[in-house]
Amino acid sequence: MTVIRATTMRTTARAPGAARGATARGSSDGGIPALGVPDSTAGFLADGYEFGRRRFELVGGDAFRTRLMGRPVTVVFGAEAARMFTEGSRFSRERAMPSTVQHLLQDKGSVQTLEGKAHRHRKSLFIDVLEPAELGRLRERFVVAWGAQVAAAGGRPLAIADATPLALTRAALGWSGIPIELVDTEKLTEHLISMVDNAGRVGPSNWRARAKRHGTERWASEAIIAVRHGQIAVAEHSPIARLAGHRDAEGHPLSGEDAGVELLNLLRPIAAVSRFLAFTALALIEHPEWKERIRRGNHVDWFVNEVRRTAPFFPVVGGTARGAFDWRGSRVRSGDWVLLDLWATNHDRRIWREPDRFDPDRFATWDGDVNALIPQGPGSVDDGHRCPGEGATIALMEEFARFLVDADFRVPPQDLSSNLRHFPALPADHMRLAFAG
Numbered sequence: 001m002t003v004i005r006a007t008t009m010r011t012t013a014r015a016p017g018a019a020r021g022a023t024a025r026g027s028s029d030g031g032i033p034a035l036g037v038p039d040s041t042a043g044f045l046a047d048g049y050e051f052g053r054r055r056f057e058l059v060g061g062d063a064f065r066t067r068l069m070g071r072p073v074t075v076v077f078g079a080e081a082a083r084m085f086t087e088g089s090r091f092s093r094e095r096a097m098p099s100t101v102q103h104l105l106q107d108k109g110s111v112q113t114l115e116g117k118a119h120r121h122r123k124s125l126f127i128d129v130l131e132p133a134e135l136g137r138l139r140e141r142f143v144v145a146w147g148a149q150v151a152a153a154g155g156r157p158l159a160i161a162d163a164t165p166l167a168l169t170r171a172a173l174g175w176s177g178i179p180i181e182l183v184d185t186e187k188l189t190e191h192l193i194s195m196v197d198n199a200g201r202v203g204p205s206n207w208r209a210r211a212k213r214h215g216t217e218r219w220a221s222e223a224i225i226a227v228r229h230g231q232i233a234v235a236e237h238s239p240i241a242r243l244a245g246h247r248d249a250e251g252h253p254l255s256g257e258d259a260g261v262e263l264l265n266l267l268r269p270i271a272a273v274s275r276f277l278a279f280t281a282l283a284l285i286e287h288p289e290w291k292e293r294i295r296r297g298n299h300v301d302w303f304v305n306e307v308r309r310t311a312p313f314f315p316v317v318g319g320t321a322r323g324a325f326d327w328r329g330s331r332v333r334s335g336d337w338v339l340l341d342l343w344a345t346n347h348d349r350r351i352w353r354e355p356d357r358f359d360p361d362r363f364a365t366w367d368g369d370v371n372a373l374i375p376q377g378p379g380s381v382d383d384g385h386r387c388p389g390e391g392a393t394i395a396l397m398e399e400f401a402r403f404l405v406d407a408d409f410r411v412p413p414q415d416l417s418s419n420l421r422h423f424p425a426l427p428a429d430h431m432r433l434a435f436a437g
């Protein structure tokens with residue numbers, strides 16, 4: 001069995017420093033350099049997650065200008081760049097990502113499309129329903145649903161990336177307060193994962209996922225309306241009841257469509273945690289010493305943070321400048337498109353010693369800078385767009401790591417490498433494990 005660490009994964013992309021067609025030239029204002037190619041879309045597709053890292057190395061700085069899909073863009077990375085990106089409300093999320101991504105992951109009317117007071121108000125709903133006290137029920141439901149799936153497999157191998165989404169969706173529904181027996185959970189799971197897996201694609205698979213998403217949005221808004229009309233009995237303080245009863249900053253109830261989109265903003269990312277669970281399993285197999293440490297109760301939190309730092313998921317977040325400002329000796333003008341490279345920041349050697357090495361112990365001395373470890377976005381949860389689901393993600397990953405260290409399983413022969421040209425990347429065989437029946 002060949003085991004290749006996730007960040008040195010099989011990729012047909014080039015070695016560092018050989019960025020396709022990219023030479024740097026200084027900018028006319030002496031600030032942020034431009035790449036010497038008319039458009040970098042081909043380079044982005046060829047280098048995948050490594051696109052930014054290779055070019056930051058080439059220009060010797062933390063920012064460069066280029067074009068993607070014909071549109072001028074400034075790409076930045078690192079904690080200082082993340083601070084510039086997230087502080088001072090300099091950017092809106094309008095036109096910040098291609099519509100192929102936007103429609104599958106957030107869609108119009110969602111918290112991510114809001115700014116200022118309206119955003120803070122809607123965001124508080126997510127923060128409330130996802131507060132630590134609410135997460136115990138989510139963990140417990142996941143453990144039960146996953147245990148049932150493992151038992152049902154009767155010793156046959158399960159691919160973690162394909163099997164855990166169902167347990168996560170069932171856990172998410174139960175936690176949210178939606179009676180699980182009213183839902184075709186297998187179909188819903190397939191639709192939620194299709195949104196995640198096709199967001200980074202263009203063409204027919206993206207269109208098919210969008211068509212499915214429309215159907216799932218309809219189901220979600222009907223569920224909200226049924227809760228509002230008392231046709232589904234739900235607990236008073238459950239997340240679904242709070243979402244159905246939520247009023248916007250002006251005191252108006254959300255439309256059924258917008259509340260449905262937000263319901264999907266709870267269910268979809270919980271199913272998507274499966275992508276991190278596959279990398280949790282991979283890391284435990286490649287670093288078996290951590291099995292013993294976690295079993296002894298030591299630092300599962302460091303381990304999970306290191307998996308989140310090194311696992312490829314969202315490569316970048318984007319923003320559109322709301323007004324002009326100066327940065328790095330260049331003028332960023334109103335309407336300019338800026339991408340913050342999350343992957344490069346999580347591998348920034350100015351922050352992380354030997355960034356390509358998997359080493360959870362680095363978190364023993366980590367200062368907790370909110371702009372350094374940013375797999376789920378930079379900055380503040382309350383005031384910015386940082387993911388409100390980090391606590392839930394960590395709770396589910398920790399639960400899964402604890403399950404694995406106590407489980408009796410074997411690792412069938414398989415390809416454990418990941419192709420960094422795919423968004424989101426996964427171990428090639430989706431991380432198959434056979435649990436003792």
Ligand code: HEM
Pocket residue numbers: 111112113123126130265266267269270272273274276313314317318375376377378384385386387388389390392393
């Ligand atoms: C699988 C692990 C997850 C990853 C990698 C992830 C990643 C992200 C990223 C990169 C953003 C955008 C941040 C920005 O624009 O600055 C985001 C936003 C968001 N995430 Fe997550 N997320 C995950 C899990 C979750 C979970 C479990 C939930 C809820 C149950 C959630 C709900 C949201 C919401 C509602 C937003 C929009 C926040 C806003 O615009 O203010 N995510 N997430």
